[in-house]
Every structure is written in structure tokens, then in C-alpha cells.
Amino acid sequence: MKMKRWLIITIALTLGCTAAFVGLNYWLDPYCIFRCRPDRLIPVATNERTTKYLFGFRYIPQNFDGILIGTSVSGNWNTARIQGYKVYNASLSGGNAAEGALILNNVLNHGKMRLAIFIVHPAMGDGHEPKSGSMNPQEYWGSLGSIPLLQDYASRILRSVGRHRDECDSYGVYDISPLLAAHAVVVPPQKEVGIFAGQVNKVAAAPDYVDDVAFAQYERLIADARRHGATVMGVIPPARLRPGEQTVRQAYTQRLLADFMPEDIVLDMNSPEFDSFRESPDTFWDGLHLTDSGADKVIDSINRRLAEESLR
């Protein structure tokens, strides 16, 4: 083959294959970014951070009118059961306010939310940087061809032959059954204590310790939702705490609650009203994360509070 011919074929092949691959991904549009049908519901197959971030461009604004920002604590709260709203559960495993903001800002920039639910939990102030680099505007173009996209396709193919479980359903709700199966025996029922002990130590070392930047991010997050006309709701998730930890937890909770206005709705699942719920052996699977039945009871409480507010 002559060099000139080789060069033309190689360049044409490279450009042609690139264009075809990009075109195919545009057509398949796995994250519902470019040509999203209104009735299309998509689960999170893998890479929850990237996927939920990308869903913020169009999927969430187009299909939902409410959003839940939280961490793994709220990951399995089945928001499809919330009445009067269609709420997407944008909780992230190990997420914080910085990552919540990346999703919420995306959603608010592309649509309108009627309801925004925020969990009121110290984990939201756990650092003020996103915990991975996989939630940034470059991912938008990555949806036309990237390694995470190929992983997503692979997960979907494996799912179709029963070899993979989606990380979350089309409402963003975690499927925790594999976790329960794996952790029922090995995880001690005091994981919350472990996380919280860190905060206690920080407070002991420096009584005025507060990650001001993280708290400011949390405050801005709530203010942004309110500014865009959403009804704001704060939910203090239930936790089984040892007696000594109550005081410190309350201090953090009060600090976070200060960001809510009187017109916002606050639901405290740690109030005495829910004592029997928290003490029930069916509520938690590790002292912090709820079982599905425990999560359903939280959703029932959310529904009750929303109904009460609508009657006012």
C-alpha cells in the first residue's frame, strides 16, 4: 500500500469510527440527555455518582417534580411512595453537601422542582469537596463515548442476562438486598457509632470545630432550592445512638437546622414520638441504615407531614 493511501484510509477509519460511535451513543442516549422521551424511566446501572449527576441535565427535570438530597442513610428511602409529588432520590453513598449541590444545581438549572427534601445529618458536612472527580461538566460529553459509558453498557448487558443488579431503580432508590445479604452477619450493629465517634473526637480536640465551608454549602443548597420556588423539607433520619453521643449529635443537628426557615417543613425521626420505631429490631440493619420496612415507615411519616402542611 502507498503511504498516501494508508494515511487517507487510517484518517478516514479513525474519523468514521469515532463519528459512528458518537452517533450511536447519541441515539441510544443512555443518560437521557439528548433525546429523552417523557415516559422513559431509567435505573442507575452502575457508577451512581456519574449517572445521577448526568440525570440532572434532563432526566430528573423532565420526569420528576421533587428531589431528595442525602447520603447512603436515605439511599433506600422509596421516594416513589411519596404522595402528591414525583420525587427522585438523588442520595449518594458517602455523599455530602458539595456533591448534593452538584446534582441539585444541575436539576434547578434545567427545570423546576416543587419539593426538595434534605436529610439533616452530620454526614452532609463531612468534607467540603466532592469525593470523586466523576461529577463534572466533562461527563456530559463523556456520555457520547467514555469508559464509564462502556461500563454502563456492560452492566446493562449483564443485567439482561441476570448477572448484574442495578445500583438504583428508576427513582434513584438503592437496591440494598445484596448489602443486607453480605452485611447481615459481618457488620456490627453500631456503624453509626463509628462514624459519629470521629465527630466526637474532633469536638473533644477543638470544642469549636465546625467545617464552616461544608455548613455554608449545606445552607446554600437549601437556599437555592427555596429560591427556585421548591417547598423545602428537612428530615432528621432516625439513628440508634449511645447516651453520651446524643448531646454532640444534637449540637450538629441544631447547627444544620439553623439553615431552615419557619416556612420549611422539618421532620425529626429522632423525637420521642418515634422511640418505639427506633427501638424496633426491624428498623435498622446496622444501627444507622434502615431496612426497607424501616425506610417505608420514614416515607409514611414524610407523607403524613406533607399532608398536614397541605391542610394548613
Next chain:
Amino acid sequence: MLFNSFQFIFWFWPVVCIGFYLLCSANNRQGAKVWLLMLSLVFYGWTRLSNLLVLIPSILFNYFLSRKIVVHKDAKQRKLYLWLALAPNILYLCTFKYANAVFGTHWEFPLGLSFFTVTQVMYLVDCFEGLTPPNSLLDHSLFVSFFPYIAAGPLTRSRIIVRQFDSAGNRDRAADIARGLFVFAIGLVKKVIFADSFRRLADAGFLQPTNLSTLEAWIISVAFTLEIYFDFSGYSDMAIGIALSLGFEIPENFNSPFRAQSVIEFWQRWHMTLSNFITTYLYTPIVRSFKKVTLATASVATITAMLIAGIWHGAGWNFAIWGLLHGVALSVNHYWKKSKRRMPSLLAWAATFVFVNITLVFFRAPDVVSAVSIVKEMIPNPNLLSITAIRAKVRGVELEVMLLPLLIGTILAFWGKNSGELRRTFAPTTRSSLAVASLILVALLFMNSNIAQEFVYFAF
């Protein structure tokens, strides 16, 4: 602008090639040079325009001083002008390189400063020695700022590149572009697939260098050794490929360094243009300064030259220790060679690699304490085979993506053909066309995956 960016591959590079060949076709050689100079300055100032304020004065200063060196016939005056030229260059480099460490300033290090300063130091000495004629201002500006090598080499001598300014583009252009594309594709894959995968693994350990098991300490140190090899040799291949696509031949920088069976051989295969610089412009003058050349004086010269090379890389003591260790090892290697004793090939290879690997821990670690901590953990200890620290940092999904590149990369680094060998055997066949197109496609996928990183040597 990075070579491994979409703007470079799909916009900058094609525009440079088209403009250059159009001007060459119109027999406008001066225009072609001005075109290359303009685009080189655009390339250099792309990330930070203020970089040009560092580059342009350096070019002008060295141009005028080189003329002074050449014009004078008197040896003493020539030497005076040489030192008047060298001293500000060294001061200029040291100011940017060490001010932050010494004075606590927060200056950003200008891209490629170490490289274009060394390039001009070589030019000044060559002018002094009468090895190269003085450049015109246009030639000198283009020689220093030529975009394929300004950021991180290969270090190129004036007499090699300037003579090509009037002949590049006259050969079979399709052949030059095809070969250039082939070499570039190899470099791109080395960088975005292999180097960036090894980087993730290496960073997992180096960012928290305590409580590593022996196995983990070895994994992360080897990961960095392979990262820097793929990163820098990938960059060099891309630079060579881009230059080749414009009809320029620039020197090779790597020749399968991990096949070396001695430290001397390693430096003949690793960062070859820097090795040449150290030998010609540091070692030789130092050794000449002794009255008598013996193995002992040669060792002193070697250790001094390598120490300077270490300090050239950065302000930390870890770089000095890295250079010193290599200087000592090279001297020991020379004594060993003189003793005519032989070591079994496999043992020689293993000893060389282990030495290079351990010294690179000093090169990568943020400080000497961290480096020593990792080296200590490389010595077998009760925590022998655990990989919990790496697992905590590298998530499952990342590991899935990285695993294949890590395996293939390891095999290629030790046993694969190097890019020079591949380039020499390149033939325009359907197979090579498919291979290049596939390599570029896979590389583009990685580039678009939010894992593209800067080149390691941009920091030096």
C-alpha cells in the same frame, strides 16, 4: 495545551500541518518558519499567556549573547561572554525553581522553563566551542519555542534542528505524516491508557505513605516507575510523531530502559537526551577541571553531575538524594566494570531494576521522610501481603477499568518492542492502518473519561 487533548488533536495539529505544507508548497520557506513560530507561541501561551513573558525575554537575551560570543575572536572575551550568558540563565531557572521553597513565594512554575533553558545553555556552549553557527533571530526563536518539544523535551541541539528548517517538508509528505501519526498514536496510548492507569495505583499509596504492607509498598513503587516511564516516553513519542509529521527528526528519548542490566546501561536507555546533556555539558567540563583523569576523579565528576541533574528536577532534598544515589551507583558500576567481574544477566537485570525502582520512590514522594517510610515498608515486615490500603483508595469500578491496562502495560514495559523499534519496522499495510485507528479510538475513549492527566515532566 496538552498533546492528549481534543483541541490539540482535532484542531491545533491539523491546522499547523496544513498551513506549514501550504507555505512549503508555495516555496515560502520564511513564511513557513514564521507560521511555525507563531503557532508555537500560541501553543506555549495557551494555558497561561503570561508564560510568554518568561519565554520571549529568554530567547532574546540568549540570541544577543550568542552573537557576542561568536563575534569576538579573543578567547578570554568569548569566555567572559559565555559566562555572562550562562550565569543569568542559571539564575533565571533557579529563581523560578527554588524561590517558592526558599522564600515561601507562591509562583507557578512556567511550563518548560527547565527544558528551554537547558536547550539554550547547550546552544551557547556549542557557539562558544564553534560547534554551531549563530542562529538568525527567527531561527533561534523557532528552535527554542518549537512546540513539539518546548514543554518537556526531548532536549534538542540547535545544530540538529536548525538545519532542518530549510529542508523539512521537502520529503514525501504523506510518508512523514503517516509515520508521525503512527508514532503519535503509540505515545498517546502510552500516556492516556497506561500512564494514567499506573498513576491511579501509585497515587493511592504515595498520597498516604504510611501503614503499607510490604506487598503494597512494592506495588505502588513499581506502579510509579511504570507510570513515569509510560508518561514521559509517551510524551516523547508524541513529540517525535508531531515533529515527524512536519518533516522534522528530533532525537529519541527512551530505548527500553527496563531491559538494562546495569545503571550505566539504564542511563543509556532512559531520558537519553538528558543523559547526553549531563555527559557533554556537566560531566565532561567537571572531569576536565581535574589535572589528571582517574577513576576516582571521574567518580567525583559523575556524582557531582548527577547531583546537579537531581537538583535540576526540583527544590526538594528528595531530588538531590535521587541524583546522588544514581551518581554513586554509576561510579560503583564503573569500578565494577573495571574489575572485570561478571554478574549473571538475570541478577544484573533484577539488581538494576530494584535500584531504579527504589530511587524513584525518592523522586515521587512529597518529601524525604515519606520516601524513607515507603522504602522501609519495602523491606519485608510482619504486614507482608495485605492490600487493604490500596483497596481503600482504589474503588472496585476503577480497578475493573485499570486492570487490563496495568497487565498489558507491565508486559510491554519489560518485554514489548519500544516505539523506536516499532517505528523502524512500520509498513503501510491494512493491518497497521487498523491498528493505528483502533489505538486512537481507544485512547480517545480514555481521554474523554475524565481521567486524562498532565504529564509528569511538566512540573520540572
